[in-house]
Amino acid sequence: MESSERVTPPQYQSSQAEADDLRAAYQSLRSLMNGTLVALVILTGSLSVFLLREVSLVRAQVHQLNEYVVNYEANSVPIMREFRASLIEFSKVHPDFNQVLAKYFNPTNYSDSAKVAPAPPSSGAPAARMPELPEK
Amino acid sequence: MFLLVMVFLGALTAGGLSYTYVRYVREARDLQYQTTVINRNRTMFQNLANDAAAYGQQNPAIRPILERVGIRMQQQDAAGGANQ
Numbered sequence: 001m002e003s004s005e006r007v008t009p010p011q012y013q014s015s016q017a018e019a020d021d022l023r024a025a026y027q028s029l030r031s032l033m034n035g036t037l038v039a040l041v042i043l044t045g046s047l048s049v050f051l052l053r054e055v056s057l058v059r060a061q062v063h064q065l066n067e068y069v070v071n072y073e074a075n076s077v078p079i080m081r082e083f084r085a086s087l088i089e090f091s092k093v094h095p096d097f098n099q100v101l102a103k104y105f106n107p108t109n110y111s112d113s114a115k116v117a118p119a120p121p122s123s124g125a126p127a128a129r130m131p132e133l134p135e136k
Numbered sequence: 137m138f139l140l141v142m143v144f145l146g147a148l149t150a151g152g153l154s155y156t157y158v159r160y161v162r163e164a165r166d167l168q169y170q171t172t173v174i175n176r177n178r179t180m181f182q183n184l185a186n187d188a189a190a191y192g193q194q195n196p197a198i199r200p201i202l203e204r205v206g207i208r209m210q211q212q213d214a215a216g217g218a219n220q
Binding site for chain 1: 139140142143146147149150153154156157160161163164167168170171174177178180181183184185187188191195197198201204205
């Protein structure tokens with residue numbers, strides 16, 4: 001009787017082994033999933049820190065360039081406009097100065113002192129013309 | 137569950153920072169182009185002032201214009217030393 005209780009059927013042995021295998025596979029998969037999630041957390045954290053530093057650097061650069069442009073438009077552009085207008089007025093009285101002025105300004109724009117000659121194309125422009133100035 | 141939430145939040149943060157970074161880089165590129173144009177303008181105005189000064193050797197009538205702009209350029213450091 002005892003020997004019959006100790007003996008387990010082969011089918012039960014097989015299902016027990018399968019359950020053990022499944023349990024082990026589940027534990028392995030769970031560990032793998034946890035490891036992957038931890039790696040992803042570390043990866044996204046590192047990426048966020050890197051991007052945060054890059055954003056702060058680029059933002060500082062943008063701020064600096066913006067100040068430079070604003071300073072140019074506020075201080076230099078009015079002087080350039082006045083200088084240009086004065087030279088154009090001068091060239092009307094002294095036509096020989098047109099040779100100098102024509103190197104920098106389009107002669108067709110002389111009559112309209114409120115506008116400035118457009119900028120030349122950046123590639124392959126043989127003659128230097130005065131580039132555009134932002135309007136007020 | 138906690139790890140999943142952390143991954144989700146990290147991905148969200150990285151995505152937002154990436155968008156901000158791209159936006160700032162684009163703005164910086166535009167400003168760098170403007171800076172290039174500004175430097176070219178200043179160089180050309182300096183060349184114009186030099187040519188006008190050379191013309192002033194022949195015709196002193198232009199000197200008041202140069203002096204007026206030159207004084208202001210000295211004060212405001214504009215047009216890149218065009219007061220020569």
